[in-house]
Amino acid sequence: MADVVEVIGRRGGSATFAELRAVVSARAIRTALAAGVINRVAKGVYSLPAAPPALIAARSQGGVVSHLSAAQHWGFGVLNPPDLPHVTLPPGRARRRAGLPCVLHWADAPALDDVTTPLRTVLDCLRIAPPAEGLAIADSALRSGRVDHDLLLDAANRLKGPHRRRIQQLVAFADARAESVLESVLRYLLIARGIEGFVPQLQVRDGEFSARLDLGHPRLLLGLEADGFAFHGTRRALVKDCRRQANLTIRGWRVLRFSWEDIMYDPDWVIATIERAAGLPPLTNRLLQAA
Structure with missing residues (x-):
């Protein structure tokens, strides 16, 4: 049985009858199947119980x-x-x-x-x-x-x-600079709205301070942060983030922070907030001006 399990394991968790028979006996396959250490998932296809379901x-x-x-x-x-x-x-x-x-x-x-x-x-x-x-x-x-x-x-x-x-x-x-799926979705909202100038993972640095913004607009000194569920995992992380926020503020940066719920379920509000902070007119007004 160990041989059967080993062969299937080398195949990523599943194997065909022909692949198994090339190295083990039919009796060994039947014994492993009866013992429940492998499963028959289709005609001529066997898997380990913990094998990846998609495979x-x-x-x-x-x-x-x-x-x-x-x-x-x-x-x-x-x-x-x-x-x-x-x-x-x-x-x-x-x-x-x-x-x-x-x-x-x-x-x-x-x-x-x-x-x-x-x-x-x-x-x-x-x-x-x-x-x-x-x-x-x-x-x-x-x-x-x-x-x-x-x-x-x-x-x-x-x-x-x-x-x-x-x-x-x-x-x-x-x-490749995007560091999370939520950050990518936030960036897509900007792209879809035609808002330009935001750089992924923008570094803000001087002699005393260094921080990265999920998305930063260097000219406007406007940062966007996509905060997931576990953003403040510990008290220490919260203290560190408060100091980071203060340091960005005294250097002239405004930072807008958006939760998962904001980005995923209320994107219109997210975009309206960014437009207002950036001094942009609503999209309809911009289209009228361009015409």
Whole structure:
């Protein structure tokens, strides 16, 4: 049984009957199955009980992990994890009725160990995800170092199919400096509204003080912070942040802080607040002036 478990473990948590039979006996497979140390998830496909669900689903369908599930596999920031694994099958391959439930796509998708490549994963996510979520994944992929921006730009320019133009625009805006998905969403709100001049992770520094702003406008001395759930994790963190805020203020910086709820559920208020702080007229007035 140890041999069966070891073989499946080397395969990432699941393996086909043929892959197992190449190194272990059919009796060993049956014994491991009867003992409950492996599971049969589809005809001719076996997995360890704790194997990654997306990978099991993909192999049960004869496909590869893709889209948002692949983004999770590569450690990219996914704002809304999928309810079901995303799996891509080769064109023309039918869904297996005995396979595990999943969201199926059909395409010739390059993969590594049955997961779409990081670059292909970003492009797939940009195609199906809302723009803000797609940008967050692209930012995270660049930050991780798994995806090169120039290669991503080139791949986007060669794309065909639905949403091609939107994908190219988002890839152009993707930035490795963004440090969280919430920061990426906040930046997307600025992009969508046509507000320019904010720099991700802007460094504010002099001889006595140094701090980084999630987004900073050097000319306006206006900073934006995207505060997640655990921003003040400890009393010490709160004290440190209060001093940071005071130091920024005496250096002429105004800092607007927005919570997860603000950014995700009240983006119009967020943008209106930024416009007012930046001295910008509402968007409708700006459009009238431009006309």
